Amino acid sequence: MNAFAADPFAPESLTPVRLDIYTSAYRVSGSFGTRFRRVAEILNQLTAPHLVLSQATVSEYDDPHATLGAHQVFVALDEIVMCIAATDGEPNPEMQIPKRPIKAQLAIPPFRLTGTVHVPQGSRPVDGLLNVSERFLPVTEVTITCAAHPELGRTAGAVAVRRSLAHVILISDDERPDELLADVLDERTAQTWLSSREPAPEG
Numbered sequence: 515m516n517a518f519a520a521d522p523f524a525p526e527s528l529t530p531v532r533l534d535i536y537t538s539a540y541r542v543s544g545s546f547g548t549r550f551r552r553v554a555e556i557l558n559q560l561t562a563p564h565l566v567l568s569q570a571t572v573s574e575y576d577d578p579h580a581t582l583g584a585h586q587v588f589v590a591l592d593e594i595v596m597c598i599a600a601t602d603g604e605p606n607p608e609m610q611i612p613k614r615p616i617k618a619q620l621a622i623p624p625f626r627l628t629g630t631v632h633v634p635q636g637s638r639p640v641d642g643l644l645n646v647s648e649r650f651l652p653v654t655e656v657t658i659t660c661a662a663h664p665e666l667g668r669t670a671g672a673v674a675v676r677r678s679l680a681h682v683i684l685i686s687d688d689e690r691p692d693e694l695l696a697d698v699l700d701e702r703t704a705q706t707w708l709s710s711r712e713p714a715p716e717g
Contacts, residue, residue, distance in 0.1 A: 531556065532600035533567065537593045538624065541666070544570030544587060553599040554652035554674040557591070564588040575624070575663045595622050596658075597650070597674045617687035618643070618653070622680045624663065627673065629656035639685050643677075650674040 528547035533556075535542045544567025550556045557565070570587035574580060613632035616639055620627045631653055633642025643651065656673045660666040 533565075534598040534600075535565070535567070535589050536595050536597070536625070536666075537589070538595055539575055541573050541575070542567060542570055542587055542589050544568055552652065553597055553672055554648070554650050556599070557594070557597055557650040557674050558648045560591060563592070564590055565594070575666065578663075578665065591649075594650075594676055595625060595679055596627070596676065598670045599672065613642075616642075616685055619682075619684045619686055620653070620675060620680050621682035621684075622675060624660050625666070626659045626661075627653060627656055627675065628686075629653040629673070639688060643683055643685075646677075649676060649678070651677045 528549055530545045530547050533544065533546050533553070546556065546565065546567055548556050550559055565588070567587045567589065568585065570584050572582045572584065572587060612635040614635055615630045615632050618629065618631045618639075631639075631643060631651065633639055651674070653673045653675055654671060656670045658666070658668050658670065658673070
C-alpha cells in the first residue's frame with residue numbers, strides 16, 4: 515500500500531472560475547473557487563448569504579466609468595439577478611436527468627433574456643420552470659438585452675438566472691405548445707411587454 519496515496523475523504527480541490535455577476539444596479543466580475551462545473555450549480559450549492567469574488571472589479575450601470583477594483587468583493591446572493599461563467603462545463607453524466615429544450619423569454623429588470631431552458635422529460639414547462647426548489651435557473655444559448663443600458667447587451671452560452679426575481683416568464687416555443695404558461699400570463703400580453711417595454715421618460 516502506498517503510504518502517500520490520496521486521502522479518499524479529503525475535500526475536492528477548488529478550481530478558480532471567472533464569474534460575471536449582475537445585480538439590478540451593479541456588475542461584479544472576479545474569480546471564485548469551486549468544485550462544481552456549471553454556473554447554476556455553483557450558485558445553487560452555496561449555503562452562505564454572500565458569494566465572495568477575488569481579484570474583482572465593480573461597475574455601476576448608471577456610472578460605467580467609475581469602476582473599482584478590489585482584492586475581495588462580497589455579493590449578496592439574494593441580490594444576484596444573473597451570473598455568467600467564463601466557461602460552463604459539461605454536466606456530470608451520473609447526475610443527468612433526461613430533459614427536453616424549450617425556448618423561453620424572461621423579463622428580469624433591467625434585463626430581458628431569450629434562450630433555451632431544459633425541463634425534465636414528461637413534465638410541463640410550468641413544472642420545470644416554476645415548481646422546482648433551486649434558486650437559480652440555468653438558461654443556455656442566451657441573448658441578453660437591456661433597454662435602459664444598451665451597452666450591457668451580450669450573448670452567452672449559459673446563464674444562471676434568479677428565478678424569484680423574474681417579472682415575466684414566457685414560453686415562446688415548445689415541442690408541445692398546448693402546455694404554454696397560459697395560466698401564468700397571457701402570451702400576447704407577455705410578448706407585447708417583452709418587445710415594446712422601454713424605460714419611462716424622465717420629468
